[in-house]
Every structure is written in C-alpha cells, then in structure tokens.
Amino acid sequence: MLGNLQQGKHTLIIAPRRYGKSSLAERAIEQSLLASVKINFHLCTSEAEVSQLVLDSVIKLIGKSIGQVEKLMSSVKKYISNLEPLLSFEGDQVKLKLTPRNQLNHAVIISEALLLLEKLLLEKNKKAVIFLDEFQEIDKISKQRGLEGAFRTAAQEMHCLALIFSGSVRSLLLSLFEDENRPLYKLCRKIKLDRIAAEDYEKHIQKIALNTWEKHLEESTFNKIMERSNRHPYYVNYLCDAVWEASLKIPSVQDVENAWTNVVIEEWSDALRELSDLPVGQRRVIKYLANNRVESIHSQETCIALSMPTSSIATAVHVLIEKDYIEQSKNGHYNVINPLLLAVLRGAEDSRNQLL
Numbered sequence: 001m002l003g004n005l006q007q008g009k010h011t012l013i014i015a016p017r018r019y020g021k022s023s024l025a026e027r028a029i030e031q032s033l034l035a036s037v038k039i040n041f042h043l044c045t046s047e048a049e050v051s052q053l054v055l056d057s058v059i060k061l062i063g064k065s066i067g068q069v070e071k072l073m074s075s076v077k078k079y080i081s082n083l084e085p086l087l088s089f090e091g092d093q094v095k096l097k098l099t100p101r102n103q104l105n106h107a108v109i110i111s112e113a114l115l116l117l118e119k120l121l122l123e124k125n126k127k128a129v130i131f132l133d134e135f136q137e138i139d140k141i142s143k144q145r146g147l148e149g150a151f152r153t154a155a156q157e158m159h160c161l162a163l164i165f166s167g168s169v170r171s172l173l174l175s176l177f178e179d180e181n182r183p184l185y186k187l188c189r190k191i192k193l194d195r196i197a198a199e200d201y202e203k204h205i206q207k208i209a210l211n212t213w214e215k216h217l218e219e220s221t222f223n224k225i226m227e228r229s230n231r232h233p234y235y236v237n238y239l240c241d242a243v244w245e246a247s248l249k250i251p252s253v254q255d256v257e258n259a260w261t262n263v264v265i266e267e268w269s270d271a272l273r274e275l276s277d278l279p280v281g282q283r284r285v286i287k288y289l290a291n292n293r294v295e296s297i298h299s300q301e302t303c304i305a306l307s308m309p310t311s312s313i314a315t316a317v318h319v320l321i322e323k324d325y326i327e328q329s330k331n332g333h334y335n336v337i338n339p340l341l342l343a344v345l346r347g348a349e350d351s352r353n354q355l356l
C-alpha cells in the first residue's frame, strides 16, 4: 500500500463494512508523509455535489502540496479550459477559486480539476494522494457512468497523484472496477482485507493486558474474545473496550461473556432496526442461516424449513452476500459476518422478540 503511494500507483481497498479500510488508508497516507486529501462521497446526492467536492479538494491539495497559488497562475491557466481560475484575498491568505465556465458537464469538470493537479505536481516534481472513500456512491448517483469515466480519464494519466479508492458495498465496487465494460476496469492494485489472524490480535491484546493488569490473559479468556467478536476488527475493539472498562482485575472467560452480553444489549435495538429494514425473504433467510449450519441452500430441507421456493432462497442469499451480510466459508457453509447481528438473530430465536 505504502509502495503504491510512493510509486504513484492507484489502490482499491475491498472489505466488508467496519473492517478497517478507512483506517488502513489513513495510516498508509500518514506514513507516506505525502500531501493528501480525503474525499468522502457518503453524503453526496448529485453529480453537482460530487464535482464541487472534487474541485474543493483539488484546490485544498494544491495549497497543501504546492502552496503559494499566486505564483502558479500562469501554469494553472495553461492547464485548464473549462474552468475559470480566480484569486481571492481572505485576510492575508490568497485563495484559488475555480469556477466552471458556462457549460456544466460535471464529468469534464472532475477530470479537468484532477488533471490540473497532476500537471502542477509534475511541474513542481511533487507527489500527492487523494483518498476517495465510499466511492460506491458514485455508482448510485451517476447512472450514465459519466463520473466513473471522468475519474478513469484522469486516473490513467496520473504519475504524481496516487488515488486510493475504498467503499463499503463490496460487490458494487468490484463491479465498478472489474467489469470489462466499465470505465474503471483494471485501473487499480487491489487490496483485499481479510479478518486479522488470532495470533496477530494476541500479541497486541496481551501487551495491553500486561500493561493494565501486569498479567497476560488466560488462553481461554483470549479465545473467548476471538470467538464472540468473530475476529471482526470493529467488534474486537468494541468488546475489548467493554472488558477493559469493567475489569479491575484480570478478566475471566465469564467477564468476557458478561461484557459481550452488555454490548449486545446496548446495540440490540439498532441491530433490530437494521434487520427489520431487510425485505421479509432476506430476513427469513439470514435468520435461518444464523441458527443452522447450511451447506446447500438448494436442499429440500432448507426449502421446507423456510417455506420458500428454491429460487427465492437463492435470490435472497445472493443479495445478502452482495450486501456483505453473509459470506460463504471455505468449507462451504454460510456465515453471518457481523457478530452482533448474529447474536441478535440467535437471541431472537428464543425469546426477546417476535419481530424477526
């Protein structure tokens, strides 16, 4: 990852929600010591907002990486034709403004702004990074694929500016970048984040245990943390926070169980809300998969248990995988990825709630 940034290569980070994609990108950028901006497309709802965000970010990055915009004006003018450069004076600061000339083609604005930055960096022999987070939103906003095309046009000409793409709907991102017919095909080096191995967590967690209680956790206690959190990075953090907060002395397996119960109780209603937003078929299937070890979704047994036709089950499973709710493990059965949803789906089975 760091190598990519230093060589001006683009990167695509793929993993389910809350696996640490954004953290990884931010850490790599920090270590690269390169000038950078992060663009988060999460709240964008239109092409106009996307192009404005890109323009603002490019200007910010020009300031950070090259500085002194007033000395750049002749170069800036040389490299743009659809944007109008203006200098404004705010206090003792000189700010660059780029306003689109009459026609408003957002794709053109985006690629021109990105390429302007690239050319300025090249001229000054500098490097910089743009982190494009929640990039899947682009797909939702731009139905004609114009915006994807704009990023591609610019990205393929970059040597000094490295892009990092990330986002949370894995299948959507993969189709953006791996479908031969789409503009962003084969543009990036791909990094797939898997769950972190228990041994790696162990080194880290035992070090903190030693610091806190002057002792290592028992193997069984550590294993319980791994089991309950399912090594999901976000929930490892969450559960450890809860365990550490509740324990004055070295915690036991039971302390981990109690802390996890509290986490589940705390998150219960949010998790239920998320599950109740799923269409009925998907909800029924995910609940079944949480409570049964299912090797084949096409089996008679599964159909009868769910009282759904095979085709509907297959569709639901497909969508649940697409949305990163479930994954198929190496030995073929289906797992719920998020340990909290798993706990709620299992708990809902026995008592608390008839909603599911």
Ligand SMILES: Nc1ncnc2c1ncn2[C@@H]1O[C@H](COP(=O)(O)OP(=O)(O)O)[C@@H](O)[C@H]1O
Binding pocket: 015, 016, 017, 018, 019, 020, 021, 022, 023, 024, 168, 196, 233, 234, 236, 237
């Ligand atoms: N390597 C890691 N080990 C443990 N926890 C991590 C790691 N990387 C990130 N986290 C934690 O996981 C959570 C989700 O991280 P984030 O980077 O926001 O994920 P994403 O962008 O994939 O949704 C954060 O609370 C973060 O502190």
Ligand SMILES: [Mg+2]
Binding pocket: 021, 022, 023, 133
């Ligand atoms: Mg993120």
